[in-house]
Amino acid sequence: MxxxxxxxxxxxxxxxxxxxxxxxxxxxxxxxxxxxxxxxxxxxxxxxxxxxxxxxxxxxxxxxxxxxxxxxxxxxxxxxxxxxxxxxxxxxxxxxxxxxxxxxxxxxxxxxxxxxxxxxxxxxxxxxxxxxxxxxxxxxxxxxxxxxxxxxxxxxxxxxxxxxxxxxxxxxxxxxxxxxxxxxxxxxxxxxxxxxxxxxxxxxxxxxxxxxxxxxxxxxxxxxxxxxxxxxxxxxxxxxxxxVTRITPRALLVPPGFPDFMSRTRVVRPGTVTLEGRAWCGRAPVERVDVSMDGGATWAPAVLAEPDGHPWAWRRFTFEWSPGPGRYELSARATTADGEGQPESQAWNRGGFANNAVQRIPVVCLEAE
Amino acid sequence: MxxxxxxxxxxxxxxxxxxxxxxxxxxxxxxxxxxxxxxxxxxxxxxxxxxxxxxxxxxxxxxxxxxxxxxxxxxxxxxxxxxxxxxxxxxxxxxxxxxxxxxxxxxxxxxxxxxxxxxxxxxxxxxxxxxxxxxxxxxxxxxxxxxxxxxxxxxxxxxxxxxxxxxxxxxxxxxxxxxxxxxxxxxxxxxxxxxxxxxxxxxxxxxxxxxxxxxxxxxxxxxxxxxxxxxxxxxxxxxxxxxVTRITPRALLVPPGFPDFMSRTRVVRPGTVTLEGRAWCGRAPVERVDVSMDGGATWAPAVLAEPDGHPWAWRRFTFEWSPGPGRYELSARATTADGEGQPESQAWNRGGFANNAVQRIPVVCLEAE
The missing domain is CATH 3.90.420.10 (Oxidoreductase, molybdopterin-binding domain)
Known part of the structure; x- marks a missing residue:
């Protein structure tokens, strides 16, 4: 054989x-x-x-x-x-x-x-x-x-x-x-x-x-x-x-509201939504996180938690969002003390490694109940 | 909006x-x-x-x-x-x-x-x-x-x-x-x-x-x-x-030998390979498990472990296999006390529910080292 x-x-x-x-x-x-x-x-x-x-x-x-x-x-x-x-x-x-x-x-x-x-x-x-x-x-x-x-x-x-x-x-x-x-x-x-x-x-x-x-x-x-x-x-x-060695900077949001089972699109209703997420990097401390509700057209700074004595772990961030009815695309991006950020779309490599393009979360805000 | x-x-x-x-x-x-x-x-x-x-x-x-x-x-x-x-x-x-x-x-x-x-x-x-x-x-x-x-x-x-x-x-x-x-x-x-x-x-x-x-x-x-x-x-x-209510009968083998990362095809070498697996059903006790090394053309009975006082849990089965170099397709099928078995290919339904078609594991046996 x-x-x-x-x-x-x-x-x-x-x-x-x-x-x-x-x-x-x-x-x-x-x-x-x-x-x-x-x-x-x-x-x-x-x-x-x-x-x-x-x-x-x-x-x-x-x-x-x-x-x-x-x-x-x-x-x-x-x-x-x-x-x-x-x-x-x-x-x-x-x-x-x-x-x-x-x-x-x-x-x-x-x-x-x-x-x-x-x-x-x-x-x-x-x-x-x-x-x-x-x-x-x-x-x-x-x-x-x-x-x-x-x-x-x-x-x-x-x-x-x-x-x-x-x-x-x-x-x-x-x-x-x-x-x-x-x-x-x-x-x-x-x-x-x-x-x-x-x-x-x-x-x-x-x-x-x-x-x-x-x-x-x-x-x-x-x-x-x-x-x-x-x-x-x-x-x-x-x-x-x-x-490939150390981790590039990345921020991820907890998707807000509740999901559709199949599309995972998120649903919220008008009012204040506390967004939260985590940001990390293996090369330098994360010093800033920004969030966007419009697919990256505009950005606003999130509130980054104080350092908690765990320099090798992610940091929490929050943002108070007050959506009205409509369609949104949420993103977050981390920036390190060295000024390294995240690309909006990823430079390609053949193994697909060290990708840190910004997260994109489709969200709809329905009319108030 | x-x-x-x-x-x-x-x-x-x-x-x-x-x-x-x-x-x-x-x-x-x-x-x-x-x-x-x-x-x-x-x-x-x-x-x-x-x-x-x-x-x-x-x-x-x-x-x-x-x-x-x-x-x-x-x-x-x-x-x-x-x-x-x-x-x-x-x-x-x-x-x-x-x-x-x-x-x-x-x-x-x-x-x-x-x-x-x-x-x-x-x-x-x-x-x-x-x-x-x-x-x-x-x-x-x-x-x-x-x-x-x-x-x-x-x-x-x-x-x-x-x-x-x-x-x-x-x-x-x-x-x-x-x-x-x-x-x-x-x-x-x-x-x-x-x-x-x-x-x-x-x-x-x-x-x-x-x-x-x-x-x-x-x-x-x-x-x-x-x-x-x-x-x-x-x-x-x-x-x-x-x-959809109770679980139909199914047997699954632990894939033997070691895998290829991408294809998950299994590799073994000549000698005795103890196959093991688990079989279960929510409708009636599993009473028999058969295994096949040739894609379901022929079947041989596996050794089913004695009942262990856990009637709602799976039962272990084993089979001593002595392959020579070549290509194999391993399967197992359970049969219950009510005579219910597993189909070789699944009758289709629109939700994809209650499928219990037999598992198929591609295995190659290399020459002895």
Whole structure:
């Protein structure tokens, strides 16, 4: 028999005008976004945080599971969960977003997990700072990168692999980078990386390796699939591309009023409507949020909540709106301390990464009852 | 201004050959199915149970929330959560499935939440048997139905509504029908109906009204939207149709081996592969499961786990498979004690309800490594 991976695992592609395929739909049914009304919560309730799982959720036994730390280190380490929990711990509130968020709005559409706008969530992660473990192993300070390997195994664009990503050593040594074993005060759920995952505040989700089983300190930049092939900003498939790293600024409104089931168009009635939402960025603090009711023709500043001691998590904003009967298109846009904002339409890239075009919410205001 | 609900909330329709629409995709991104590998667990871990939310998740304050019980009763009741928890309680393990599971495989495709096969989950629900509350209110034993109203509000096919469904009185009086305030030993999550939901073991998910706020005992059959318009088996939009009630038999395999990211095609290698899966039905016990490796040409009996004291939950089945290199299509089909089975292709209905066509999983077995 002539059976090869190539026949079931094809190269990346963009759509050619056909609708969403059954393959994309199967990914959308497995992986899910945050229902936008859950942007109300400072910390996303369990089960509502976005999820993107490349292969399957592995079934790992916490009693036999071990983390190996090796490579350019003084001493290889093999650590069980109980040993990790004896090390110093800290808790960090982190807003995490999928690098492919917004992909399905691009034209042509990169064929992959078809996110619209909802691939985000915020959690309190508790674990051991990675640098404590690197220090315990005696990591070479002259090393280039640290490579993280998960227990999730699959094929992607023809390449069989365990999920692997690297970080430059200086990023790995940041005090808030964690080997997390708790989410919101409970052991990690299977789908969030039980028993251990990497958490890299400020970076898109692909960096936060789940089901972590191996850490290797290396002297040369890592060239594995998820680093050198996937998660690159490129216009053509043969370009080396620019790596996807930190989260670009984005603001999302809780859609006001109530929805139509099928179109998700919102309905409000005349009176004061308190709009609320969340804004975040992994590169610099969000310093300003503006909202528009007319599809971006005019903008007004929203009220941004004071910093709450969680610099890696989203910030709440509000706006008092007094609509009369009519049709509206609501948007919000974040601006950072560095002056970075959000585009009204997204510059295209072939993987559909780092999209932060402004949200657009159709709203009708009916006559008063 | 001439703004009407009709312009944002259109009648039900079937597709005319176009692909999945952005509206359907937005529903798929909000609502999610069980990742099929989670069929491994007897009870679905939090966050992996399927979810179908018609409108938004309401934000309810458990301190001010009340359940009203009225209609054809001796005494109207207004109950808080603490009062409900003082009543007798029981815990029932229930497999719940969305009535629209499988809809997206139909041709033409009913345009709604586009489930493939994954809209299922099993949980342990704890609460007060509904009949205890009906008895406390002195419900008229000659009444026809009980109507349940949730706090979730929206528009559907042009009709503004709170979500409402009814049960015939004799169904409502079944001992295992619960007003549930716990799921898997914890307070209900917001997305599962906090603080209280109805649980009707054996029925499709539309009957299990979430965010319950009102129970009314009525003397005539309820004709609200979700009862008389939606959730009906019909061929044409103007037929009265047959109500959707109990879950038809279905078996699902955990897809074996590992997946390709995009196609979800499975890869195994030669040797023994233990296949496992779950089978359920809301009408009669599942008594037999058969599996096929050749697209349904031949079938072999799986080993069905002994009954485990949870008659409203799925049953596990296993099968030892020894593939050689080649291409396979795996299927499983359940048969109940009443002799009801699963069709190889689904008889079409306009809402895409009660579909239980057999699952089909493409698998390749590579050469040994």
């Amino acid at each position: 002539d059976v090869t991976l190539a026949e079931i695992s094809r190269p990346g592609r963009v759509d050619t005008g056909e609708g969403i395929s059954a393959e994309e739909l199967a990914l959308a049914a497995r992986n899910h976004g945050i229902p936008l009304e859950a942007l109300r919560y400072d910390v996303t309730p369990p089960g509502l945080h976005y999820l993107l799982i490349h292969y399957d959720i592995p079934l790992l036994d916490p009693l036999t599971w071990r983390l190996h730390v090796g490579g350019q280190v003084g001493t290889d380490l093999t650590l069980g969960l109980a040993e990790l929990k004896e090390l110093p711990s800290r808790t960090v509130r982190v807003t995490m977003e999928c690098a492919g968020n917004g992909r399905a709005r691009l034209e042509p559409r990169p064929v992959s997990q078809p996110w619209l706008v909802e691939a985000v969530g915020t959690a309190e992660w508790t674990g051991v700072p990675l640098r404590e473990v690197l220090a315990a192993a005696g990591a070479d300070p002259g090393a280039a990168e640290v490579v993280f390997t998960g227990a999730d195994h699959g094929v992607e664009r023809g390449v069989e692999q365990d999920y692997q990503r690297s970080l430059p050593l200086e990023e790995a040594m940041r005090e808030e980078v964690l080997l997390a074993y708790e989410m919101n005060g409970l052991p990690l759920a299977p789908q969030h990386g039980f028993p251990l995952r990497l958490v890299v505040p400020g970076w898109y989700g692909m960096a936060h390796v789940k089901w972590l089983r191996d850490i290797e300190v290396v002297s040369e930049p890592f060239t594995g699939f998820q680093q050198a092939v996937a998660y690159r900003l490129r216009q053509a498939p043969d370009e080396p591309g620019v790596p | 001439d703004v009407t609900l009709a312009e944002i909330s259109r009648p039900g329709r079937v597709d005319t050959g176009e692909g999945i629409s952005a509206e359907e995709l937005a529903l798929a991104a909000r609502n999610h199915g069980i990742p099929l590998e989670a069929l491994r667990y007897d009870v679905t871990p939090p966050g992996l149970h399927y979810l179908l939310i018609h409108y938004d998740i309401p934000l309810l304050d458990p301190l001010t929330w009340r359940l009203h019980v009225g209609g054809q009763v001796g005494t109207d009741l207004t109950l808080g959560l603490a009062e409900l928890k003082e009543l007798p309680s029981r815990t029932v393990r229930v497999t719940m499935e969305c009535a629209g599971n499988g809809r997206a495989r139909l041709e033409p495709r009913p345009v709604s939440q586009p489930w493939l096969v994954e809209a299922v989950g099993t949980a342990e629900w704890t609460g007060v048997p509904l009949r205890e509350v009906l008895a406390a209110a002195g419900a008229d034993p000659g009444a026809a139905e009980v109507v349940f109203t949730g706090a979730d509000h929206g528009v559907e096919r042009g009709v503004e509504q709170d979500y409402q469904r009814s049960l015939p009185l004799e169904e409502a009086m079944r001992e295992e029908v619960l007003l549930a305030y716990e799921m898997n030993g914890l307070p209900l999550a917001p997305q599962h109906g906090f603080p209280l939901r109805l649980v009707v073991p054996g029925w499709y998910g539309m009957a299990h009204v979430k965010w319950l706020r009102d129970i009314e005992v009525v003397s005539e059959p309820f004709t609200g939207f979700q009862q008389a318009v939606a959730y009906r088996l019909r061929q044409a939009p103007d037929e009265p149709g047959v109500p």
